[in-house]
Amino acid sequence: MSERQDYDATHIQVLEGLEAVRKRPSMYIGSVDTRGLHHLVYEIVDNSIDEALAGFCTSIDVSINADGSVTVVDDGRGIPVGTHPKYKKSALEVVLTVLHAGGKFDKSNYKVSGGLHGVGVSVVNALSEWMEVEVKREGKLYYQRYEHGVPVSDVSEIGNGDGTGTKSTFMPDPEIFETTKFDYNTLISRLRELAFLNKGIRISITDSREEELEQDVFEYEGGIISFVEHLNMNRTALHKDPIYFEREKEGTIVEIAMQYTDSYGEYVYSFANNINTHEGGTHLVGFKTALTRVANDYIKKNNVGKGDEKLTGDDIREGLAAIISVKLTEPQFEGQTKTKLGNSELKGIVDSMVSEGLAEYMEENPKVAAIIFQKALDARRAREAAKKARELTRRKSALEVSTLPGKLADCSEKDPTVSEVYLVEGDSAGGSAKQGRDRKFQAILPFRGKIINVEKARLAKVLKNNEILSLITAMGTGIGEDYNLEKARYHKVIIMTDADVDGAHIRTLILTFFFRYMTPLIDAGYVYIAQPPLYKIKKGKKDYYVYSDREKVAKLDEIGEKGTSIQRYKGLGEMNPEQLWETTMNPDTRTLLQVSMEDAVAADEMFSVLMGDEVAPRKAFIQKYAKDVVNLDV
Incomplete structure (x- = not known):
């Protein structure tokens, strides 16, 4: 320029x-x-x-x-x-x-x-x-x-x-x-x-x-090609080099880089003038529309699979990592957080660019095309299986309590804007939470069994997991094609686990599920993490609850160590209902961390590292951040 x-x-x-x-x-x-x-x-x-x-x-x-x-x-x-x-x-x-x-x-x-x-x-x-x-x-x-x-x-x-x-x-x-x-x-x-x-x-x-x-x-000479390679560093790519397109039209620059992996998620991120448009927009619509159309045209023309199977956008985007980056003179941002691109001309520019570029790439790289489309057809068949499984989780009506999971202790309030649900690890903590809660607006859903790692499974398998089924049913929003945020039964979904390794693992499994399958719940600001105390310091008849080793030292400096007794909570079950209410569940005194989608790319990277198949990146991640760990139970 x-x-x-x-x-x-x-x-x-x-x-x-x-x-x-x-x-x-x-x-x-x-x-x-x-x-x-x-x-x-x-x-x-x-x-x-x-x-x-x-x-x-x-x-x-x-x-x-x-x-x-x-x-x-x-x-x-x-x-x-x-x-x-x-x-x-x-x-x-x-x-x-x-x-x-x-x-x-x-x-x-x-x-x-x-x-x-x-x-x-x-x-x-x-x-x-x-x-x-x-x-x-x-x-x-x-x-x-x-x-x-x-x-x-x-x-x-x-x-x-x-x-x-x-x-x-x-x-x-x-x-x-x-x-x-x-x-x-x-x-x-x-x-x-x-x-x-x-x-x-x-x-x-x-x-x-x-x-x-x-x-x-x-410093990346490869630009967004390097970005896609970075996104896929913990995944196995189905083709060595990312596919890349660039076009400039009337002062607007469009760049797209994409690469398929053997994973089951979708990792597509769009940007406009360097701003992460996580609410999407016209550039993302143009990309998705063209990708689906090109895929179906290719399958029909080349008799891939049965030749008459029609792919949806979800099918062709399974395992896809892509960056759509546009730079334009007068961006028009819309949406709740002003991160949705509204420029109408971008849809056509991106659509034609992807249609022409991808069709040409597939013709020149038939072996890669065959691998990609076979994966998409496998995804289609898995989607059909998931659809049948999903029908079992549907609630007939938001008011039909009979369809709710038996382990859920629901609240009496029916207004979701003032209702909250605690996702609690284990029977012991679940029991204390049920006794200590305010039944009017607080529901409790305990997890008793193992939660599936959704990073390593397709939706059909995820929907066979009892704990996930209970969670989906309790949320009320449905999942996949049926997802509807307006049907959310609670506008505060609070993950409450122990402050140990197992608790952290369960919390990460739940967050991974929300991130991969219920992203709008996070976007809406409905997901929170409870902050239970780590210590109870008793001096005389007075109890003090502190939430970190640093707070413990500060409190002891303040009240003096003499005559104090210190109890370290290894699990929520060690607290009686009154203590759990006072420290972790009372809206007037509790501390909640809101889970944000502000940096979806960083979250994607973290979940892929922690929950994916590759051991080396996970080891490197743990070594890098070990010094930052505050509460580690060994």
Whole structure:
């Protein structure tokens, strides 16, 4: 893409002011929890990516500094520092202090720009305790410092600068955020994703908070081809090289990479201007429509199988890992979380590209085609078997309690918006939970038998597992083609397991099932993980419950160790009903972790590693994160 070289202060356009950002931060970054915190880093990095997409940046370096602040350095053109014609102050100060001020509103500067909310660096500045920006332009180095979004110095020339670029350092404001501690692995996931989606860009991250420096560098000349290979690193591919298509039409770039594996899941992810469109959109519809049509045309033409068997989209996508990445000038985002692409022209562009490219690939690679379509036909037959099994799990009516599993202790409330169900490990804990709950709105579903690992089985086999059948029936939503979120019987589904290895395994099995077969339940924010206490500290007549070793030390420092007795809970069954209610089930005192689909790619990778067939990646994963384990029962 050819872009303007004469990028200066006159190109900075202002849409509106920066009022109310500190007063209502969630309006601008989504939340003030850890998700919103990390969003600050993404906003700055996205600006650097925009420079890269425009052809002016090749390297982005992110650092978590020893004091907890974050620095982002790029070698782009550098934010303009000249006087803004309207505001009569440096354009750098305008960009940092006025909401929606920047070069990307002028399409002669940026044909394509990303950003999750597009609020830019000014919001990062507003929500930081302090921020410092250095700019290299025209052989000079410029600097300005801000506190709580307000400049405390003028933009000043502080020396000579080789090359061009922008360096931004900020300290998130503890008055705004619930936590100001950045998670290295969360940042890694997004930065690696950006490196995959923008081939040739080098992105590094360094963590200086511990004595032992952590560092990762991401650079992929293969782009989304490398992304697909990464997705499949724990699976067995059915063909060596991913299939790849690229097309540019009227300024819109479409890239697709895809590869089939012998697994039973579907791993298709779509992106628009680097944003993960996990609600889908027109680009994903175009891909799926073309894929199904090409598959059926090929089967009919080449008499694969019986020749008259018709595949559904689910059949042809079994075992498929694919990345659909589009970059366009004016993306239109829709959906509940604004992550659904609405540009109508994308459907036709992607459809024709996949139709032509895939048909040509199949003709040139008949052996690969035969393997892929035989797998799809096997999936079709398994789907027919699953359909019969699924009919056994259907509830005739949401109000017919007789169809609910016998082990479910249901609540009396029929309104799903105020009803919750605890998925509890074992009879002992289930008994305590049933006695301790509030029967009006809390249901209990205990698991007594082994839950199948859905990562290693087709749906027909999954539906023969009694524990899974009970879970599906209790949810009320159905499964597969019958899935309907509106029929969910509970809007809080809380996984409550022991704080030991077995408990963690059961929790992962349940989450894997939800992730693979009931994704809308997670998307809707209905899935939670209970946080039972790890210790009870007794001193005199007073009981204290703490949830980690760190909390235990802090509590003992506070009340003194003398005269205390400490009980470590290895299982939920060790708590009587009153204790379980007080610590883990009472809405006024409990702590719940909400399961989020924010990073579906990272979740996919984790479940594949932990629950898949490959031993080596699982061993590497455990070795890498062993130091982060808080509660490990040995």
